[in-house]
Amino acid sequence: MSELATENNPLLVAIVGSGPSGFYACEALLKSDLAVKVTMLERLPSPYGLVRSGVAPDHPKLKQAIQVYAKIAEDENFRLLANVTVGKDISVAELLDTHHFVIFANGAESDRKLGIPGEDLPGSHTATEFVGWYNGHPDYRETTFDLSHHTAVIIGQGNVAADVARILSKSVDELRHTDIAEHALDVLSESKIKEIHVVGRRGPAQVKFTPKELREFENLELCQTIIDPAELILNPESGAELEDKSNSGQRKIYQQLSKLADIQGPSKARSCQFTFLKSPSKLLGSERLERIEFERNALSGEALSQSARGTGDTFELNAGLLFRSIGYRGVAMPGLPFDNNKGLIPNIEGRIVENGEHLTGLYVTGWIKRGPTGIIGTNRADSVATVQSLMEDLKTLDAEIDKSGADGVCNLLLSRNVRYVSFEEWKKIDQSEIDRGQPKEKPREKFTYIREMLELI
């Protein structure tokens, strides 16, 4: 047999997950000097992961990354097998039987828990559910949100919390011409929410928003942003943090918060208040969420590593709706090790390890490798690094071993009556969504049920 990773004996790599980290790993492989064929597996019939179902509908520029991924998918050495769940329709062992290497890029599909009484009362939701719902993710199509309450509370001060707050704050006219799912726009148009509180456990110098995301709260049609200037007064350690050379990004964010606190204007139908140094300690209500008990926090520790600790001083806020936006969490994949504390697949430089030993042929990239941090572009460098580890390991492979690649996977799926969706078929779904959006002047009207997508093809 000819040498591995040459035209007659290409390297066969399976990538699990079609979000940014999966596509950047694919790009790095296909751009290399080696002959590589990539099989990408995706649980939904639609590719692109959180770029399709996480990025907010009013952030169309961020979604332009999809154009890059679609171009990669046109490469003759790329095959998409969507609507296939790895661990259920096909096992990790079968992927490794059919491919030389497997890269897991399946993201962080679950959420961190607050771990407080009442967390699961009706009316208390994860941000993931809400984001998936307004973005038309089929998993959340039947989830319902009762927006008939006066007050909604968002716990957490990262960009996901900012997205949720903005979607609740905006008027229907501000969202109408985005790719927001129709069912969500209908419910939002009936929203009775007047007050939104975005609550951080630490102070204004430690929030995880980015300045651009905060700027969007300067001028919302229906909603005024409120920040109590007294809450922007910093303890000495936080002052030192903002003076630190390494922390200029955080300084900009603090300046943006100060600017928002200074904005004076006519009162509007809704308000969105950013508030700090508070943690929910109990969610209260007989049948559903009615009130939230908060504890006031103080910061402790040295500058740049301060944490929040409760002061024992509590108060209650009436609220019928709560979103926990405190970070995503990875989910274990059958057949792979999992670090339950961190919610990650244990790895060294992208090589999946168990008891310190590399599991030959298995790699990981993106949020399931490093945790749910960073923006879309962060995944490019991460995936390039994983592919580099994989390339270094090439020499350990036996070139004589015959692998069947995507065809082998397709045969197994067909024998199990799994209806996989190719990239060509996805393009039909894609075009149909764009056509459905046109009369409403929307970039697309997404299909929100898997059966609708499968019926179309």
Ligand code: NAP
């Ligand atoms: P994140 O940025 O990690 O923010 C999580 C927030 O939850 C932090 O304020 C954190 O506070 C807080 N938190 C964590 N545990 C908590 C607890 N037990 N009680 C109260 N608060 C708690 O996570 P994210 O907002 O889910 O975003 C994930 C990643 O996606 C981020 O890198 C984000 O920038 C990115 N993203 C980007 C965009 C965009 O570019 N437009 C949009 C959405 C998401 P502490 O700091 O105290 O831990």
